[in-house]
Amino acid sequence: MKLHGTMEIKSDTLYIGGVNTVNMAEKYSTPLYIFDEELIRNNCKEYIKNFKVKENGNKVAYAGKAFLPLYMCKLIDEESLYLDVVSGGELFTAHKANFPMEKILFHGNNKTPDEIQMGIKYGVGRFVVDNFYELDIIERLCEEQNKIQDIYFRVTPGIDAHTHKYIRTGQIDSKFGFALTNGDFYLAVEKLKEYKNVNLMGIHAHIGSQIFQVEPFQEEVDVMINLVKELKEKYNIEITEVDFGGGIGVYYTEEDTPKSIKDFCEAIINKCEEKCKKLNINMPTLVIEPGRSLVANAGSTLYSIGSIKEIKDVRTYVSVDGGMTDNIRPSLYQAGYECAIVNKMNNISSNHKVTIAGKCCESGDILVSSTDIFNIESGDILITTSTGAYGYSMASNYNKIPKNPVVFVKDGEDKLVCKRQSYEDLLSLEV
Numbered sequence: 001m002k003l004h005g006t007m008e009i010k011s012d013t014l015y016i017g018g019v020n021t022v023n024m025a026e027k028y029s030t031p032l033y034i035f036d037e038e039l040i041r042n043n044c045k046e047y048i049k050n051f052k053v054k055e056n057g058n059k060v061a062y063a064g065k066a067f068l069p070l071y072m073c074k075l076i077d078e079e080s081l082y083l084d085v086v087s088g089g090e091l092f093t094a095h096k097a098n099f100p101m102e103k104i105l106f107h108g109n110n111k112t113p114d115e116i117q118m119g120i121k122y123g124v125g126r127f128v129v130d131n132f133y134e135l136d137i138i139e140r141l142c143e144e145q146n147k148i149q150d151i152y153f154r155v156t157p158g159i160d161a162h163t164h165k166y167i168r169t170g171q172i173d174s175k176f177g178f179a180l181t182n183g184d185f186y187l188a189v190e191k192l193k194e195y196k197n198v199n200l201m202g203i204h205a206h207i208g209s210q211i212f213q214v215e216p217f218q219e220e221v222d223v224m225i226n227l228v229k230e231l232k233e234k235y236n237i238e239i240t241e242v243d244f245g246g247g248i249g250v251y252y253t254e255e256d257t258p259k260s261i262k263d264f265c266e267a268i269i270n271k272c273e274e275k276c277k278k279l280n281i282n283m284p285t286l287v288i289e290p291g292r293s294l295v296a297n298a299g300s301t302l303y304s305i306g307s308i309k310e311i312k313d314v315r316t317y318v319s320v321d322g323g324m325t326d327n328i329r330p331s332l333y334q335a336g337y338e339c340a341i342v343n344k345m346n347n348i349s350s351n352h353k354v355t356i357a358g359k360c361c362e363s364g365d366i367l368v369s370s371t372d373i374f375n376i377e378s379g380d381i382l383i384t385t386s387t388g389a390y391g392y393s394m395a396s397n398y399n400k401i402p403k404n405p406v407v408f409v410k411d412g413e414d415k416l417v418c419k420r421q422s423y424e425d426l427l428s429l430e431v
């Protein structure tokens with residue numbers, strides 16, 4: 001198992017942020033999400049530095065869908081990031097955390113009229129407009145309230161990033177955005193002639209997630225910067241911000257070979273500079289929206305091992321006290337994870353493969369399909385690493401299993417950020 005961030009092994013036991021993980025499992029019980037705060041902050045700083053936020057005024061907006069407790073809103077504000085939200089719930093969280101509303105980008109392919117009204121009322125900086133329906137509503141509501149709203153258009157650029165089909169979004173057959181190839185984007189631009197209460201100041205695209213190569217982003221830059229020039233020449237619209245979305249891939253298992261944050265940032269910025277020079281236009285402000293690459297490796301999940309079922313010559317199932325309710329990714333798109341026993345870190349691998357299963361009533365509730373950790377006993381504490389993105393945020397109450405608590409660790413201290421749901425909480429909405 002790869003050690004991320006501040007992880008270290010001290011006499012057979014795993015420590016994160018200077019904190020003994022076995023003690024965390026005892027203190028908070030399991031299953032438990034544990035986050036390495038220093039790693040998140042370092043990742044933020046890497047983006048701020050390499051995306052030239054201070055130097056060129058570019059913007060890094062954290063994609064809150066990856067993981068958005070109130071504490072994260074405060075942390076990313078302290079680290080000078082913007083925030084991308086996609087729902088009234090995420091917007092409300094940011095508002096409650098006193099996140100500056102002008103630093104919000106409001107995304108989503110079907111924002112409801114209520115959500116749009118909420119965004120206007122709170123004063124979000126930019127709506128990323130996805131479709132004609134939304135554009136009409138924003139215009140109408142802003143006209144009623146005598147406001148002018150800054151907007152981006154979400155473009156479907158026709159780029160096929162080679163990633164899982166569930167997390168691929170740049171191709172023409174997508175529910176997101178205005179497509180360039182069928183002319184929808186240009187129809188939307190034409191519509192602006194009738195609209196007086198929206199200001200198209202940016203364009204945005206997001207080509208997918210868990211992307212390892214820089215080339216799809218460079219292709220995206222090509223399309224988007226061409227568009228900046230075209231909008232100026234054909235429509236006299238000055239695009240001052242170009243947003244390339246998120247999607248930078250991370251390490252989950254040995255099969256993943258992501259480039260560094262620096263490599264991705266440099267590839268995007270260099271390509272933009274080259275392209276703007278070639279087209280003889282000014283560099284716009286550049287925006288990116290990383291989610292996964294800011295938090296995935298910083299989060300881990302601790303579980304207690306319960307039943308161990310050995311089916312001779314077939315398979316050994318090692319079951320834990322969580323599963324698809326706290327990490328849906330393996331069941332949803334066969335995502336792989338690494339794991340270890342935190343109280344037996346020096347166990348060397350054997351050829352005896354086991355399967356780590358969750359506790360939900362689904363045969364597909366498998367967290368790790370095959371691992372060679374051995375000498376496992378009921379009561380041991382298992383860790384799956386890199387569960388920081390799309391784990392807690394996608395958690396469910398299937399089988400009426402309460403959601404795990406979230407603890408941040410740093411410099412030998414632990415801080416409870418989200419409590420464990422209780423059984424009473426599970427029933428709190430039932431009438």
Ligand code: PLP
Pocket residue numbers: 063065066084107206208209210245246247248289290291292293389
């Ligand atoms: N921006 C947009 C519009 C997205 O849809 C997503 C993910 O779905 C992201 C940013 C974040 O992507 P990632 O977590 O892969 O960086």
